[in-house]
Amino acid sequence: MKAEIRKTASRFRHTIGKYRVQRGKQCKSCSGCVVTCPHGVHFKAGTRMGTPRDYLCVGPDACRSRDCFCVEKCPNQALNVVINPQIKALGDFRWTADLLMSTWYQAETGELPTVDLEYRTGNSGGGFDKLRFRFPEKPLQAIPADEIDTSIDLNKRGDNSHRITIALPLYQGGMSFGSVSDSTMVSRATAAMLWGTFGCTGEGGYPEFLYPFDRQMITQVATGLFGVKEETIQRVRIVEFKYAQGAKPGLGGHLLGDKVTDRVAKMREAVKGSALFSPFPFHSVYSVEDHKKHVDWIKAMNPKALVSVKVSTPADVDMVAIGSYYAGAHIVHLDGSYGGTGAAPDIAKKNIAMPIEYAIPKVHRFLVEEGVRDKVTLIASGGIRTAHDVLKAIALGADGVVEGTAGLVALECTRCSSCESGRGCPRGIATTDPELAELVTVDWGAQRVYNLYASWRKQIVGVLQQLGMRSIRELVGRTDCLRHLDYN
Numbered sequence: 001m002k003a004e005i006r007k008t009a010s011r012f013r014h015t016i017g018k019y020r021v022q023r024g025k026q027c028k029s030c031s032g033c034v035v036t037c038p039h040g041v042h043f044k045a046g047t048r049m050g051t052p053r054d055y056l057c058v059g060p061d062a063c064r065s066r067d068c069f070c071v072e073k074c075p076n077q078a079l080n081v082v083i084n085p086q087i088k089a090l091g092d093f094r095w096t097a098d099l100l101m102s103t104w105y106q107a108e109t110g111e112l113p114t115v116d117l118e119y120r121t122g123n124s125g126g127g128f129d130k131l132r133f134r135f136p137e138k139p140l141q142a143i144p145a146d147e148i149d150t151s152i153d154l155n156k157r158g159d160n161s162h163r164i165t166i167a168l169p170l171y172q173g174g175m176s177f178g179s180v181s182d183s184t185m186v187s188r189a190t191a192a193m194l195w196g197t198f199g200c201t202g203e204g205g206y207p208e209f210l211y212p213f214d215r216q217m218i219t220q221v222a223t224g225l226f227g228v229k230e231e232t233i234q235r236v237r238i239v240e241f242k243y244a245q246g247a248k249p250g251l252g253g254h255l256l257g258d259k260v261t262d263r264v265a266k267m268r269e270a271v272k273g274s275a276l277f278s279p280f281p282f283h284s285v286y287s288v289e290d291h292k293k294h295v296d297w298i299k300a301m302n303p304k305a306l307v308s309v310k311v312s313t314p315a316d317v318d319m320v321a322i323g324s325y326y327a328g329a330h331i332v333h334l335d336g337s338y339g340g341t342g343a344a345p346d347i348a349k350k351n352i353a354m355p356i357e358y359a360i361p362k363v364h365r366f367l368v369e370e371g372v373r374d375k376v377t378l379i380a381s382g383g384i385r386t387a388h389d390v391l392k393a394i395a396l397g398a399d400g401v402v403e404g405t406a407g408l409v410a411l412e413c414t415r416c417s418s419c420e421s422g423r424g425c426p427r428g429i430a431t432t433d434p435e436l437a438e439l440v441t442v443d444w445g446a447q448r449v450y451n452l453y454a455s456w457r458k459q460i461v462g463v464l465q466q467l468g469m470r471s472i473r474e475l476v477g478r479t480d481c482l483r484h485l486d487y488n
Contacts (some may be wrong), residue, residue, distance in 0.1 A: 001446055003194040005110035005454050008447040010055075010412060011439065016054030017475040018101060018115055020084040020420060022069075023434060027078035033070040035284050037063075039114065042070065043439035055101075057081060058115045078109040079452025094122045094129075094338060095405075099385060106455035107410035107448040120388040126355045127338075128389045134483045139468030148461045149471040152400045154238070155306050155330050156375050159176050160305050162237045166400075167196035169472045173381055174220045174240070176202025177227070178255050178264035178276075180408075180430045181437035182209060187445025188407055189213040194446070195453050197198065203242060203278060204255075206232035221298070224278035233301045238331075241294060243281060245335055254278070259432045293326040297329070303376035306330040308379070312335070318366035325367070325376050333402065334359050336382025344458035350454070356382040357396065364477055387459035397477045410452040411445050 009015075017415065029049050033042040041057050043050045058286070060081055063069035067255040071079045086374020087097040102119035106112065112119060121129045128146065154164040172192050175185060179202065186209060189199040193216045195327055200218040201210060210217055214235045221228050222242040233239055255264075257275040285291050295307050308331035309324040311317065321332045336356025354362075359378050367373040380393045381402035393401050411429050424431030428439030469475060 001190060001194065002134045003444065003450070005451055006447055007109055008444060008451060009108055010104070011444060012412070015055040016084065016086055016090065016101065017057060018084055018117060019054055019057040019059055019088060020082050021052035021054040021057055022080040022082065022234060023049060023052060024078045024080070024090035026076040028076055030075065033074060035078060036073045037068050038068055046441050047175060054084070056175050062116060066346050089399055091398070091415060093124045093387065094155060094383065095409070096122050100409060100415065103406060103409045110454040112459070119384055127355055127383065128392050130485045131482050133391070133463060134468070134481055134484060135466045136468065139466060141468050143468065143470055145461050145464055145465065147470060150457055150460055152377070152472065154377050156377055157330055158392060160304065161306050162332065164237060166198065166304060168453060169394060169400035170403050170459070171198035171218070171400070172200055172407060173402045174200035174202030174218070174242070175404070176204030177205055177207050177415050178204045178259055178432060181428055181432065181440060182207070183437055183440040183442050184408070184411065184446060185210065185444045187411065187440065188216065188449055190442065190446035191453065192216050198238060200240065204264070207267060211239050223280060224276065224279050226270070226276065226278070226338050230301050233298060233305070236305065238306045238308060239298050239302065240308040240310055240312045240333065244310070254465065259420070259424060261432045263334065264432055288323040288327055291323060295328040301375055308333050310335055311449065313354035315354065317354065317359050318363050321363045321367060322372070325372055331377045331379055332363070333379045333381065334363060336380070338383030354392070358428035360396040360398050361479065370406045387456035390456065391460060391463050391475065392482065394472060395481050399476055406452065407449050410448045411440060446469050
């Protein structure tokens with residue numbers, strides 16, 4: 001694959017769109033609508049009109065403004081455009097139907113949708129959805145897009161570990177072997193490699209099909225120690241300790257028995273068909289001193305590796321962060337409560353730990369007060385859905401973010417929460433079923449994720465231009481660039 005945007009259409013015949021274009025029996029197949037519509041909704045199939053590609057429809061208002069509304073131009077009054085009734089059953093308050101469809105469009109084209117879809121926020125009533133940017137009336141300087149720097153450093157300690165700079169202010173969250181299909185893992189890893197950022201093995205071990213991505217792969221050491229081996233720790237440049245997961249703080253990980261196939265059981269050194277639980281916490285770590293022994297253990301095996309520490313967001317998360325720094329970590333990864341797959345129970349997601357929007361500024365300020373903020377890379381995850389969420393997290397105090405669910409939505413996830421049920425995802429994304437996994441091909445999936453990141457980068461550059469900033473690093477901790485809808 002080349003590192004370039006290529007249009008990559010849906011793999012399904014009937015793509016879900018915001019509008020439904022209805023053609024009545026009055027249609028005479030005159031092709032007038034084909035000429036009228038500039039979006040490719042209408043087409044001729046032989047001598048008759050084909051079924052409208054209504055997912056391309058931008059809606060009545062946009063077409064009226066351009067004098068190309070097919071309904072009004074049809075000489076036989078055979079057309080009608082209505083809101084697609086399917087979208088009433090699509091999405092939720094955080095991932096609205098608009099956000100899902102706009103993400104699919106960006107993954108297909110690498111561009112923002114032409115349809116009137118809300119691509120920046122959801123409808124949760126709080127968090128990132130209540131934050132907006134406070135743009136100056138006129139930026140102090142006009143900065144060309146090609147002069148905007150979106151890269152971040154992952155090692156600020158100045159030690160002998162790897163010096164790593166990634167081209168985007170994001171890398172991928174861990175999705176472990178057994179939780180998602182092989183093709184999903186390779187698709188995401190390929191896109192990460194093409195963008196010069198990182199993928200992550202998750203806690204299920206390091207499968208051989210990811211070996212070609214060693215230089216762009218993070219391997220995870222979680223509480224269950226599934227598949228953790230010295231040889232795989234030595235393969236990578238970044239090792240991540242997963243002390244806690246924001247979507248399930250205090251609960252550990254859980255892979256249901258239906259997804260523990262022969263291959264998964266062998267990789268995780270477990271028994272086929274048996275549910276696998278990661279305990280909470282590491283039972284060898286009850287202090288910063290114990291934590292330092294963990295970091296030293298990794299350094300003994302791979303002296304140049306960067307060490308990332310992934311933690312959830314309890315009330316004392318600032319103390320956890322400073323402790324991780326003094327234990328020798330390069331990256332402190334804060335994982336908020338709205339990440340994770342459909343396996344995470346709502347009681348944990350919505351009632352335990354701190355939303356990521358509160359945790360980021362709390363930790364950022366404390367590290368500044370302690371005089372070590374410039375020596376720690378602070379990464380945030382847990383509900384990062386859009387490019388604007390990325391920017392808001394950075395303005396609150398993070399250096400960058402971890403992306404997870406958005407990459408799966410790029411592969412046409414519908415957020416049906418079937419990740420852990422039976423055969424898993426009916427769209428072949430979060431499944432270990434060989435037949436379902438064939439629904440996702442690597443070339444198609446990698447290009448979709450690549451396109452999504454391309455669209456996100458364009459949006460990031462656009463916001464930085466409006467703020468008059470040359471680098472994403474200038475935005476770190478700039479809460480003055482944000483406003484809350486409830487207060488100002």
